[in-house]
Each structure stands twice: as C-alpha cells, then as structure tokens.
Amino acid sequence: MAANLTSENQQTYDGGHGARILQGLRPDLCLIQEFNYGSNSPAAVRTFVDTTFGTEFSYYREAGAQIPNGIISRHPIVASGEWDDPAVSNRDFAWARIDVPGPTDLWAVSVHFLTSGSTVRDTEARALREFIN
Numbered sequence: 001m002a003a004n005l006t007s008e009n010q011q012t013y014d015g016g017h018g019a020r021i022l023q024g025l026r027p028d029l030c031l032i033q034e035f036n037y038g039s040n041s042p043a044a045v046r047t048f049v050d051t052t053f054g055t056e057f058s059y060y061r062e063a064g065a066q067i068p069n070g071i072i073s074r075h076p077i078v079a080s081g082e083w084d085d086p087a088v089s090n091r092d093f094a095w096a097r098i099d100v101p102g103p104t105d106l107w108a109v110s111v112h113f114l115t116s117g118s119t120v121r122d123t124e125a126r127a128l129r130e131f132i133n
Helices: 017-025 042-052 118-132
Strands: 029-032 058-061 070-073 077-083 093-098 106-110
Touching: 017 042, 029 106, 042 058, 058 077, 058 093, 070 077, 070 093, 070 106, 077 118, 093 118
Parallel strands: none
Antiparallel strands: 029 070, 058 070, 077 093, 093 106
C-alpha cells in the first residue's frame, strides 16, 4: 500500500491517526510518505515500525529529508537507497529491493510528487523513469 497519512499540518505520524489506519489494514508492504515520528532517531522510527506493523518488519527511511519517504516490509529489504528528486529539496525517491518468496525480488519505490502543477510532476516522473532504467 502507499500511505500519506500524517495528521494535520505536522507531517508526522506522532498523532497516531495514520498509525491506526495502517494497523487496521495490515499491509505486507508500505510505501510511506512524510515518514516522521518522534525524534526521528533510528530508535524512534524502529518503535513506530514495531508498534504499527510488527517487530518482524524491516524498513528503509531516507536520510536528511524534512519529509522523508520510506519503505516498510514484512519481507527482508536486501538493498535500499534514494534517488534525487529534481523538483524539491526536502525529500527524494526512496527505493528498496525486497526478498519476497520465490526466485525474483520485488523492487519498490516510494515517491511523493509535488501538487503544484503537471509540469513539475512530469519532471519528477521523467527523472524517476531514468533512475529506474
């Protein structure tokens, strides 16, 4: 599932509303936007993942972003990173290679396109296509 479920204008999951939705839906994979929680330390983010999804879930959260993208997975994340979003400076495109059952891994990318206009979104989409290629 994709999730941009932060509360009010805080761009954080601290309020618990988004976390409760995620707990109710119980996804195996979540491409999450505005992935802020508590102090944003690795321990705080791990607490969010453990409480919301379960201790068996792995995650990747992009570093150094004001409103980071991330990926949370029931299956092991074997590689991860981020690609530069050319339209904004406060987040990037987070990607992960996930070891799902079977011979082929799953590649997932968490994005948060701007809503300021189709021209900007087109620029972001073209950049993302180039990274994927």
